[in-house]
Amino acid sequence: MTMLLMIVPIVVGIWVVATLESWVSTGRFRPGRPLAAAVAMLGQESLVPRRPDRILFEIAPPILLAAGIAATTVLPLAAEVIVIDLATGGLFVNAAWVYVVVALIMAGWGPNGAYAMVAGWRFLAQLIAYAMLTVMPITAVAMRAESLSTTAIVESQASGTWNVITQPLGFVLFWLAAMAVAFLPPFDHPVAPTELAGGVTAEYTGVRLAIFRLGRLTLILTLAAAVVVFYLGGWLGPWLPASAWTAVKTLTVVAAMLWLGRWVPRVRSEHLMAWSWKLGIPLALVNILWVGVTLWAVDR
Amino acid sequence: MMPTIFIALFGAAAIWFGVRVFQTSSMVRSALSLLGAMAAIGGMFLAMEAEFLGVLQLMMMATEMSIMAIFMVMYMMDPGGLGQMDMSHQQREALAAGIVATLLAVAVALLVNWGTVAKEVDSTTVQLRALGIEIMERSMLLFETVGVTILVSMIAAIAVAVAREPKR
Numbered sequence: 001m002t003m004l005l006m007i008v009p010i011v012v013g014i015w016v017v018a019t020l021e022s023w024v025s026t027g028r029f030r031p032g033r034p035l036a037a038a039v040a041m042l043g044q045e046s047l048v049p050r051r052p053d054r055i056l057f058e059i060a061p062p063i064l065l066a067a068g069i070a071a072t073t074v075l076p077l078a079a080e081v082i083v084i085d086l087a088t089g090g091l092f093v094n095a096a097w098v099y100v101v102v103a104l105i106m107a108g109w110g111p112n113g114a115y116a117m118v119a120g121w122r123f124l125a126q127l128i129a130y131a132m133l134t135v136m137p138i139t140a141v142a143m144r145a146e147s148l149s150t151t152a153i154v155e156s157q158a159s160g161t162w163n164v165i166t167q168p169l170g171f172v173l174f175w176l177a178a179m180a181v182a183f184l185p186p187f188d189h190p191v192a193p194t195e196l197a198g199g200v201t202a203e204y205t206g207v208r209l210a211i212f213r214l215g216r217l218t219l220i221l222t223l224a225a226a227v228v229v230f231y232l233g234g235w236l237g238p239w240l241p242a243s244a245w246t247a248v249k250t251l252t253v254v255a256a257m258l259w260l261g262r263w264v265p266r267v268r269s270e271h272l273m274a275w276s277w278k279l280g281i282p283l284a285l286v287n288i289l290w291v292g293v294t295l296w297a298v299d300r
Numbered sequence: 301m302m303p304t305i306f307i308a309l310f311g312a313a314a315i316w317f318g319v320r321v322f323q324t325s326s327m328v329r330s331a332l333s334l335l336g337a338m339a340a341i342g343g344m345f346l347a348m349e350a351e352f353l354g355v356l357q358l359m360m361m362a363t364e365m366s367i368m369a370i371f372m373v374m375y376m377m378d379p380g381g382l383g384q385m386d387m388s389h390q391q392r393e394a395l396a397a398g399i400v401a402t403l404l405a406v407a408v409a410l411l412v413n414w415g416t417v418a419k420e421v422d423s424t425t426v427q428l429r430a431l432g433i434e435i436m437e438r439s440m441l442l443f444e445t446v447g448v449t450i451l452v453s454m455i456a457a458i459a460v461a462v463a464r465e466p467k468r
Contacts, residue, residue, distance in 0.1 A: 091355050098358075101366050102362050105366055106328075
């Protein structure tokens with residue numbers, strides 16, 4: 001039953017994310033566009049490039065979609081509305097996101113095309129930049145909740161303030177890392193429309209491209225939902241029902257992520273890695289120390 | 301009964317992917333097959349209700365095997381396996397080492413006293429707590445030593461790898 005309860009909001013969420021994305025990139029608000037684009041893609045011929053690595057080429061889009069769907073299973077819509085409330089939810093959501101890299105490497109290598117391959121390996125470099133910045137802020141969030149369960153993390157923010165107030169540094173780092181996981185601009189190296197002609201998606205058409213797009217939209221939705229669960233109090237809020245709060249907050253985060261990307265030029269791979277390792281990881285350590293000290297001070 | 305079936309299925313998948321690693325000439329396929337084997341072992345952990353280990357295995361191996369894939373592509377002469385290049389060598393020695401290692405592994409599995417089979421497993425929360433206390437108490441010195449050793453070796457590797465400006 002919870003499964004069904006979750007499917008409808010996820011599908012609606014994907015549609016809103018797609019509408020927002022096209023609004024941001026074209027400047028025109030067209031709610032019917034995602035459906036029209038989906039129909040067009042499904043009607044298109046799904047080409048297979050010459051001498052591909054067929055297995056990797058075929059399974060890359062489904063793996064991306066599966067990674068997005070797996071991440072949704074541990075993110076709560078409301079206190080009881082969650083597919084599986086794993087005790088290791090905070091870790092599981094990361095495990096799901098890691099398969100985005102696997103999918104993109106497959107999508108890069110599979111089609112036997114230069115642009116795709118460069119883009120796939122670029123995303124691996126991006127993983128090396130963002131990986132620690134997704135895990136270390138979650139560590140600090142779990143320290144406050146004394147649990148890795150996503151529902152426990154939200155409940156830990158019920159008494160007192162949300163994590164965005166108590167751990168602002170972790171919030172900023174996790175937000176940026178989340179944008180990098182979903183390869184949103186300015187971290188859109190694996191697709192890079194202006195230099196790699198679509199990158200990993202360059203050789204995909206038709207149904208395969210539709211699955212890839214759907215996977216990416218699901219991924220964006222789960223990352224925004226994770227920001228809400230970890231830092232913005234999840235379903236907590238006055239007046240509105242709990243699940244409405246999660247929806248409103250998640251879509252606001254999605255809109256903010258897409259809007260931010262419009263104003264920043266693409267960050268170069270080596271700059272992204274240098275900043276992540278020389279600045280990001282020390283700051284993430286400071287964040288953990290800060291949370292530890294504040295929790296200890298509150299306990300006394 | 302169900303967990304046993306799942307453990308067997310994931311175990312069979314791990315072995316099958318393990319075999320695939322050596323059957324392909326494509327470095328990326330080989331690395332990703334190894335990821336398949338490792339992920340299947342993660343599935344075995346989950347079937348054994350060791351949730352943390354299972355999820356950790358699924359997460360860590362995906363990152364590591366992806367990074368391994370790019371190193372294999374960088375260092376091998378024929379990364380795509382399309383050049384029909386034979387990359388195997390010392391086949392007899394490898395076969396002998398493989399048979400000896402398999403026999404040893406089977407011997408360990410059969411001869412070690414594994415104790416009684418647990419009828420019930422603690423809840424994941426209890427397991428996580430026990431794991432945390434183990435790491436922070438008895439195994440603290442071990443983990444710190446290993447951590448610092450890895451850090452030192454990483455710094456040493458970078459120091460060796462950094463290209464020096466040639467003297468003029």
